[in-house]
Amino acid sequence: GTAKKLEAVLKDVPGCADLSTEQMLGQPILQIAIKQDQIARYGIPAQKLLDIIESLGSKEVGLVMEGQLRFPLTIRLPDQFRSSPEEIANILVAAPNGERVPLSRVADIRMVDGPRLISREWSQRRITLQCNVRGRDVGSFVADAQAKINAAVKIPEGYRLEWGGQFENMQRAQKRLTLVVPLAMLLIVGMLYLSFRTKFDTLVTFISVPFACIGGIYGLVWREMPLSISAAVGFITLSGISVLNGMVLVSAIREARKTGMSLGDAIKYACDDCLRTIIMTALVASVGFVPMAISSGAGAEVQRPLATVVIGGVMTSTLFTVIVLPVCYSLFGGWFQKPRKEEVVLESHATASAGLSAASH
Numbered sequence: 001g002t003a004k005k006l007e008a009v010l011k012d013v014p015g016c017a018d019l020s021t022e023q024m025l026g027q028p029i030l031q032i033a034i035k036q037d038q039i040a041r042y043g044i045p046a047q048k049l050l051d052i053i054e055s056l057g058s059k060e061v062g063l064v065m066e067g068q069l070r071f072p073l074t075i076r077l078p079d080q081f082r083s084s085p086e087e088i089a090n091i092l093v094a095a096p097n098g099e100r101v102p103l104s105r106v107a108d109i110r111m112v113d114g115p116r117l118i119s120r121e122w123s124q125r126r127i128t129l130q131c132n133v134r135g136r137d138v139g140s141f142v143a144d145a146q147a148k149i150n151a152a153v154k155i156p157e158g159y160r161l162e163w164g165g166q167f168e169n170m171q172r173a174q175k176r177l178t179l180v181v182p183l184a185m186l187l188i189v190g191m192l193y194l195s196f197r198t199k200f201d202t203l204v205t206f207i208s209v210p211f212a213c214i215g216g217i218y219g220l221v222w223r224e225m226p227l228s229i230s231a232a233v234g235f236i237t238l239s240g241i242s243v244l245n246g247m248v249l250v251s252a253i254r255e256a257r258k259t260g261m262s263l264g265d266a267i268k269y270a271c272d273d274c275l276r277t278i279i280m281t282a283l284v285a286s287v288g289f290v291p292m293a294i295s296s297g298a299g300a301e302v303q304r305p306l307a308t309v310v311i312g313g314v315m316t317s318t319l320f321t322v323i324v325l326p327v328c329y330s331l332f333g334g335w336f337q338k339p340r341k342e343e344v345v346l347e348s349h350a351t352a353s354a355g356l357s358a359a360s361h
Contacts, residue, residue, distance in 0.1 A: 170229055196250065249270055
């Protein structure tokens, strides 16, 4: 019924492969239905027929006791009377008037296909349709399948559809990522602030994360890959990698400023000194993920999106660190950065000591 209709719709969804429906029927069952009008005609009690039918298998009629042990006493018709439906139909039933009536006159006897098994989950009956998805992602396949099923199949009242397997795992992972991603971003910002102790340095370093995400998205689009769970994990990994180069450059600028260099000179010095380190860091991160990005064996559907996001994001993050970050630092660094209190105190002490030495002379 409904399962066959769903199977017919799923066959037409692009990407569906190895579709199968759980086999429910196929168990041969001997069905015997009493003819109420005929047993009334012959005056045969219905219980008498039920006793004969039950004795085809085994009917318990008493107990055999041996000391404290009890054994059920069962009876069964001889094999020649129950070897086939025809033989069962020829069993003679005695009527109250002494007439012997074949069982086939007072009952319908036939072989039918019954349920081979009845699957249940949480005390509710279910039937399972299974398929593999090839050539596309699971999320878009399920979306197309749901749209076609809603348009072509009317689900009877009391029935419901549940999508399981990898799609269920993906939905569960998406719910976890809604908590993990913001938490990871907050941790990155917190660690940056603990390292620099200034809001400006923390912000200008963290801006590399959006730039890295842009590269990851372009990488997925270029390779025609969906935004899967593994790709989302790649973005979390990329967020940590992209911050490293920015931290190297910003730390170098801060160290140069402590030696007394002007802001412009400190930026030029830091860029010249850290360029090789930044490029080598990007190359190591990119080249290390190349085997995953081009893999085609088992688990490739998980490895390729993750590696593609990291490689594309590292490229744009490196460009940001080399080009955009120095420009932002030169434009806004002088506005936001103020000398610390301890530096002002040291300068005042140095001025005072210089004045005393001049007075002594």
